[in-house]
Amino acid sequence: MNAAPQRLEHSLTDKGYVPVYAAGVIEQPWADYSSTDHRVWAQLYDRQRKLLVGRASDEFLVAQEQMGMTPDRIPRFDELNERLWRATRWQLVAVEGLLPELAFFEHLAAREFPVTWWIRKPEQLDYLAEPDLFHDLFGHVPLLMNPVFANYMRAYGLGGVKATGVGDWALQHLARLYWYTVEFGLIRNRDGELRIYGSGILSSKGESLHCLESAAPNRIGFDLERVMRTRYRIDSYQKTYFVIDSFEQLFEATRPDFRPLYARIHDAPSYAAGAVLPGDDVIQRGTGEGWLADGDV
Template sequence: MEKDKNRYADAPRRADWTIDQNWPSYSAAEHDRWNRLYARQARLLPGRACDEFLAAMDALALSPGGVPDFEELGARLYALTGWRVVAVAGLVPDDVFFEHLANRRFPAGAFIRPEEELDYLEEPDVFHDVFGHVPLLANPVYARFMQAYGEGGRRALARGQLANLARLYWYTVEFGLVAAPSGLRIFGAGILSSPAETVFSIEDMSPNRIAFDLERVMRTNYVIDDFQQCYFVIDGFERLLEACYRDFGPIYERLRSAADLAPHEITPGDTLITRGDFHYFRGKADAA
């Protein structure tokens, strides 16, 4: 077992919380861990991940060639959409996170998960952040959405309504699905970096799958430590950008008096794509 699963925890931080990745310091074991995580997901994603993600992987030349060097990866990304990848030791304060996104910088955790946490890790690591999040930043429309999210985050903080905006991030950037001509496909990084949820999110009958509605999403609580009880399905990145590229002020005013919704809840206004039977969640509750 590694003594310190995050060896960057005490790395010197700049004012914007970034650190030096120090790519030469990765061990052979760490590079091998990236390669195995990459290979496992690469086998699962064809036919499940959205075409835009798979195309972006090729455009960025991500590969099972060890932990990527952020400088090299960021240069390729910048040439496509003007985004860069900056190294951080772990989670950063909300205001710092939004400032990075608003300026087309994606803060990626530099450490890689230890062997004993290969299948599940609470804190985002380099595999989740780089494999899961970075590829779609090579898509111009998605890249604009992420920049707009960062700009909106600063306003949400000022209004004291960050919880509503965080739900939008959770149900799109982390756990979003998209309707494609060939069926439901994954674009959320939390799914794309998880072998179990890659299959569960689009093939299991347990969860609800609901057509994306901005205010509905911003009212809905979520599950942090298990599979999602509902997934929201967008029609495409252009539609997502169109729905979110606006002044959220009137929405926030309405949300102040609207009750939060439970993750499993279905409302009369929902457009259900699949109604979940919740057998997975009931089974876990019965076993507890």
Template sequence: MPVNDPVVAEQTPAADHTIDQCWDRYSEEEHGVWNTLYDRQMKVLKGRAAPEHFKGLELLNLNDGGIPDFRKVNEKLYALTGWQVVTVHGLIPNDVFFNHLANRRFVSGRFIRDADKLDYLPEPDIFHDVFGHVPLLTLPAFADYMQAYGQGGEKAMKVDMIENLTRLYWYTVEFGLINTPEGRRIYGAGIVSSQSESRFCLEGRSPNRIHFDLERIMRTDYRYDDFQQTYFVIDSYEELMESTANVDFGPIYERLKGLPDYKASEVLPSDKVYHEGTQEYAKAGGLEKKAEWV
């Protein structure tokens, strides 16, 4: 929880860790940061983001003059796919997170990054959560995938396989790419809310771009504090949904137990490779050298 958000600090979270968004308490400066980020991302995402992302932004009217009011967003979102956005006080326990997803509730922080730190994000803010994640929840196949993921998370906790399932979320929901008739596009929220990674993931020579494979992804390490070394590509959202909905993960977990992890940069003989990266960004120092690459 950001210590500089008194609206969050003064609230006692409910049993499910939710709080009131208190939309009327946002300042003009905070609304201005949303507008700046929104306008900036819309420019960089043209020709890069999946068309479904733009459609979701339009359906939910997320550019209505500042930070969205969840009461208005939820009225439209629930009518489309039965999902709602709920505000939480900060990072929440895994079991609570999975339970919200399993019941078609997407959790979002309340705070927004400072105006002088548009590219610095110590933890996900409302722009990442809402601009990045929520538009695709208007799409039935993706909405079903997210619910199935939440249900899978509840099961994974019982067999100590959370890390493997987290990798699936990371490489799809956060950093996924999709093939479209117009070319490869971004659908992962961690990318669409990042000005620099929106370019790097599609146009950079450094990262691998490999086709989606459920068990391969669940064995692959990832970078949590820098650009990814590998991006996984789907052909459709139905491919995601079919990989998780009505799938018994028990046998998958049994196969994965005891198997070694793959490095984030690794390319396997069994991979369907779209682009084998040079890994030059990571080799050159990664985050410390980011300014030279974007």
């Protein structure tokens, strides 16, 4: 079903970066969700919440509860938005699906997270090729309650707008940073245990187990340039997970202007998704068991 696209204006006063209009934003068609849609949400929510206790970062689990997401029905964005606004001044906006890159960056820069409004079908509980409501809402949105992570996401959006003016090759480096942090990042807590904060993992039962418990993947300490030069897999579990110690560390490491870095690594070779390099802070070296030899992006 298609709701009429709705253009949103932003006031200059409460948002630093102001897109002319928010591309692709619609009203969440909440009344149109079927009982099957609500049941799919409930099943996925219960399954992941159980699995993620002791596996997801505590920041994520706490934030999700503070937001008031529950399994009984698909959350209403307007209700979540009240809490999110109070916590970090972020807002969710409903979209039909993936947005053009620049539009996506502009949303983040304006503290808006685009959430796909529709949810997968019952036969797609374990895997779906494109982001749906469960991935976006369950996986991405809770950490926007966390002030440091929320600031990182906004900085990423501003950085994306800036990189768009540099060139496609700069965007490729920036996309790798997003992939290895926002989508597939691990964090080490104070007890030295690895926990999940990447939304691509948080919304996947298989990868939630794989990323922490399998011997196959590498787990390597986060390094900005290393991450930006590392290709990734879109068709399988990751061969390498990069580990941060805190969201503050991530925010600080990415604070400097990237333009000199882009220029420096422009002609540098990229690394294979499963590579382990001499300078790496290797937390765990993967066995590589079951890896396919081709297909790094």
